[in-house]
């Protein structure tokens with residue numbers, strides 16, 4: 168981005184950033200940690216969660232820091248009582264309607280803003296107890312299930328690679344973005360319905376194996392709440408054997424082709440349980456294909472067979 172630096176003040180501090188920078192970017196330059204849920208550096212901002220809002224002098228409403236660009240002379244407050252109250256309420260609304268128990272960032276923010284979801288009734292129950300299994304010809308999600316049904320539904324297990332548990336979905340759209348133009352260009356999933364009925368679904372709500380999904384797992388990589396989860400992790404969590412304190416991880420390069428994608432391989436009890444790619448990798452920006460993401464099943468199988 169060229170042009171003269173834009174000067175503004177954030178919480179009384181003078182900051183100078185390149186034109187086109189977002190308020191969030193300027194906050195980061197100033198070392199001010201701003202909460203975000205729907206924002207990710209590698210995705211187009213969709214501006215839906217509103218947890219990043221800040222006060223801008225002269226603006227009647229709070230503005231989303233992740234998408235609003237800085238302007239010369241702007242005066243921004245990121246920790247005013249109004250901002251804190253708004254962020255707290257956003258967190259409380261979310262946690263009172265979906266299960267955010269697996270989101271570390273959510274827990275950090277809730278602590279920081281003193282969010283108490285119980286003010287809006289009993290918190291959303293943790294992970295569903297039952298499960299929804301699809302066969303290729305199996306039952307579909309009701310395409311227009313209302314939000315309450317969407318939230319209350321059990322996890323959908325319709326393939327061997329990953330599980331969708333929409334009772335944990337905060338509708339941040341990150342998975343849709345990652346499946347679309349921002350990374351995968353497959354468009355297997357989208358937001359269906361509107362308002363309270365809005366939910367993430369495959370086209371015609373078909374099971375994943377019948378959808379356009381190519382199992383790159385890029386949606387899992389960006390999901391902030393564990394709504395999308397490796398089946399290996401899901402199975403271990405359900406069996407009570409998922410234990411991050413016993414896990415080790417190693418960085419390596421995917422051996423399958425010449426692109427050279429950076430992999431972070433996580434293992435527990437001698438078994439690979441999850442593969443991700445660092446967001447900051449200039450090759451992958453956190454995104455992989457099915458081979459890098461899931462092409463390690465044979466290693467586990469070999470371990471089990473002891474060969």
Ligand code: SF4
Nearest residue numbers: 346380381383384386
């Ligand atoms: S695994 Fe890949 S193709 Fe399938 S829904 Fe997720 S991002 Fe889209």
Ligand code: SF4
Nearest residue numbers: 336337339340342390
């Ligand atoms: S499934 Fe995950 S990434 Fe997708 S909208 Fe829900 S919370 Fe966001």
Ligand code: FES
Nearest residue numbers: 205216217219233
């Ligand atoms: S992070 Fe800004 S609206 Fe979600």
